[in-house]
Amino acid sequence: MSGESNGGFSCPLPFHENSVVTLAHGGGGNLTRQLIEKIFKPAFNNPDLETEHDSAIIQVTAGRLAFTTDSYVVQPLIFPGGDIGSLAVNGTVNDLAMSGARPLYLSVGFILEEGLPMETLWTVVQSMKRSAISAEVKIITGDTKVVDKGKGDGIFINTSGVGVIEPGVKIHPRQVQPGDAVLLSGDIARHGMAIMSARKDSGFQNQIESDCASVSGEVRNLLDVEVHCLRDLTRGGLATALIEIARSAEVSIDIEESEIPVCEDVKGACEILGFDPLYVANEGRFIALVHPKDEDRALHIMKKTGNDARIIGRVKESPEKRVTLKTRAGSIRMLSLLSGEQLPRIC
Amino acid sequence: MKFVDEYRSAESIQKFCRAMSEIITRPWIIMEICGGQTHSIMKHGIQELLPPEVTLLHGPGCPVCVTPMEQIDHAIHIAGQPNVIFCSFGDMLRVPGSEKDLFSVKAAGGDVRIVLSPMEVIQIAKEFPEKEVVFFAIGFETTAPANAMVIFQARQENLKNLSFLVSQVIVPPAMRTILASPENRVQGFLAAGHVCTIMGTQEYEPLACEFNIPIVVTGFEPLDIVQGIYMCVRQLEEGRAEVENQYSRSVKKEGNLSARRVIEEVFQIVPRKWRGVGEIPQSGLGLRSSYSMFDASKRFPRETKNCEADSPCISGEVLMGIKKPTECPAFGVSCTPDSPLGATMVSSEGACAAYFHYKKVNL
Known part of the structure; x- marks a missing residue:
């Protein structure tokens, strides 16, 4: 499953040092930067993705915006037909679609449990990338926190999304x-x-x-x-x-x-x-x-x-x-x- | 789906209902013993398809409903111990004890786990040798073979950290209690197909004979149930009182001999208290002395208190077929699946929960 879903690529982080997520990956220092640069940025790469600033900035058009948020917790993290990553993208995209909106942008918040295999995170992030491409949405901002071993369930993900509702669309x-x-x-x-x-x-x-x-x-x-x-x-x-x-x-x-x-x-x-x-x-x-x-x-x-x-x-x-x-x-x-x-x- | 769809066909079901209408001449009261049948009757709306002369009463065959409150309290006591992994079938977690339920023990940090099969507890016991693993062995003759098998295996493998809180019950003594009650209204029984798959049909013969009552061993799909009711009505109309087998695709007269052997090996007949009903002689299965080292009630002793709560709940009368759930003043008012007063509102097989969940359109 994981080999296939990785599209043939393996996790780019040097595994001999970082085979699992540690508390330092959420500490805001070098390891956090490494996580962003090696795992998140290549996957979610798009012109609107903001990794240098506190917020992503998006151009607002006239009309109505739909805005939604959802949090994802599931065990097992990877299951037949999907994983927590595809779930987190598609779930929020679908919530936007249900209001008649065209989904545009997502934010992603990860809460990772110390000890999570980096390979699992890589698989999940790659799956999010593919789901975002297929749903035609861009992931433009995000956050990562790491909690002590035993205080999470591997990965929790929150995604929020915005989309535009075309004039004349009334779904309610x-x-x-x-x-x-x-x-x-x-x-x-x-x-x-x-x-x-x-x-x-x-x-x-x-x-x-x-x-x-x-x-x-x-x-x-x-x-x-x-x-x-x-x-x-x-x-x-x-x-x-x-x-x-x-x-x-x-x-x-x-x-x-x-x-x-x-x-x-x-x-x-x-x-x-x-x-x-x-x-x-x-x-x-x-x-x-x-x-x-x-x-x-x-x-x-x-x-x-x-x-x-x-x-x-x-x-x-x-x-x-x-x-x-x-x-x-x-x-x-x-x-x-x-x-x-x-x-x-x-x- | 094969073996399911053909037993849910509206055409076949209506055929039996029409045949019943043709032979029925007066009102009859029939009780389905098993909670699984009650659930199926409500889910598929079977009562509304039957001739108006047929009244169905719902029997005590819901294992969650009849497990006495003292046992629930004992389970809660054990599950709250620091070194215990307490394993149970899912429905038991919501059943109210005298103060709380097993879900609240879990929420407070207790290691309470839902298992789909009792065999899982062997694996858990091996995986956590430093913990005491306790399984809540409840149910009728249907769960008894699998539960007995696990206990048998625990002894074979000499598992020291595994024990069982046993509250097994058996059907025929409960039927006898219902029939012997001066308030009894039941004129015919649908016996539980799965129970008879294990135990066979022979033990129902003396009941049919002594109380002059038809007993039809019946399956669980809508067509099974309608056919079972038809067979029961036909006996009543013809003045017969026999044990008949509607569920012949699963039930043999002698039952499942291997399953009966393992029950016999591990369990013996004991008196058992039924929640809302009281003690019924010879109605339970308890561990034989050769397996007493696996008795969780001895490993984690607790003073037994008689704790039938003072409550408007009439679940005892519902279980005995004396009253319908809707006759309870608390039904749907102070007692709902969100905050149940009695166990019959908890389990999906409980009559009150089935009535609440599958409300008829004209309610």
Whole structure:
């Protein structure tokens, strides 16, 4: 995994001296400079990257800016289909995309744990570089701190991002109207189950790949049709996203279980652990609530990614603000928020 | 997915519901014993597909729900010790003891770990020889073979730093208690398919005979459950009281003999207190004396206090099928999955949590 994701290059820091991150790498002295010059700067190299000054300076155009921040903690740091680096870039890019913005710039804050293998940091940073290129964003400012061994979990990353919203783009739950179609961009629950199955104690033999990816390009194509609301399906999954939108938009949403794609491996892992895929996290899937006149065009655009996009339901006028699921068995039940994380069942 | 999708097909399920409507002539009350079935019934909305004459009551077959508070408190006591790695199935961490739960022990710095399989604790014990590793061995006959196997292996490998807080329970004595209660309303049972996969079906014969009640060994998918209910209704309508096996793709009459052997090797039948219900004679599995060196309750003794809390929670009556979760004054008001008063609101297999989570649209 790491050799491949490094694109054939290995970490440029002299390993005999610096095979692991030490407290001195966060001390602001020579080793900090070495980390910036040898690892961060080559990866994030762009004209706007500011390593000599306290802030990056960007030209502001007329119009509206979207601004978001998110922090990333995950174990294992590298998992099938991604790593904490690709997660930190794509997660923030996707948050910007969900407001209809074109993502432009990211900041990156690293909190590294003393003893982290430099090779791991290198792999993660290279992955961030590739994700940023693919999502067409620039990483223009950053910070690194190192905490004592045992006080972190390898790497924590915070990314903040800004993007521009073109005139006329209005994406917000308040735009949602009865009759809107609910489109899902692809099969669900991959990321959460990839992380579960990648943990060394899971005992799963099949490798489930995370869906971790930028959806920014797909969303930009979608802005040609009348999209009312977008939401990425991260923590809490599809069910939580739908419930939040129904509450904010003060509408009800009906969805069909048989229209929600879940790949066989993910379905199997969910069955074994007693997880409901509707609540499992995704990192490259979103829902779009689209005016019915444009639903076929929107579906056509979303299907181009090959991720099995579907129309899974519809918005209806109702003061009850609830999400109902028509089950495969033919019954109807209400979806509600979970109290916390799903826990594996006992038997 | 093969072996799943065909048991969730609306067409097949409706076929059995229609067949049930054709034969049913009066109201019947049927209890599914297993919490896994309760969860499936609520998740797939099965009750609304059934003829209105069928009322389902939800039985005590949720291991998290019936583990007595004293055992939870004992687990919390052990998990809080400085040199202990306390391992448990995930759901147990949220169950309230008399003062706190295992999650709060973890938050306070205790080394509390969720394991997916009991076999993991062997590895943990070997990896941390300087620590005392304790596993919370709970569950019904379904978890008993794997838990017994780990204890057996611990003895084979002479692992000195591993012990087990055992709170295993078994189903048939609980069914007997429900049937013998003067408040009993249950007219037919769905027995738990996975329990019978291990234990077989023979021990249900005397119950069916003595209490003149149909018992249908049933699986967990919607089609299994609807078919199990249909078989039960058919027996009731025909005046029969037999043990029938709906889950024949998994359950043999004699059960799984290897699994039964390892249970027999490690465990013996003991009386056991069930949370909300009280002590049921001969309803638990405890360590045999030849395995008593692995008994965590002896290695980390604690004075046992009777601590059934003074609470509006009616989980005992819910577990016995006397009341439905919605009949509890605290349900959804002072008792929710965010702040549960009783264990039936904690586990995904608990009837109250299932009712809360899968609220029917007309609620």
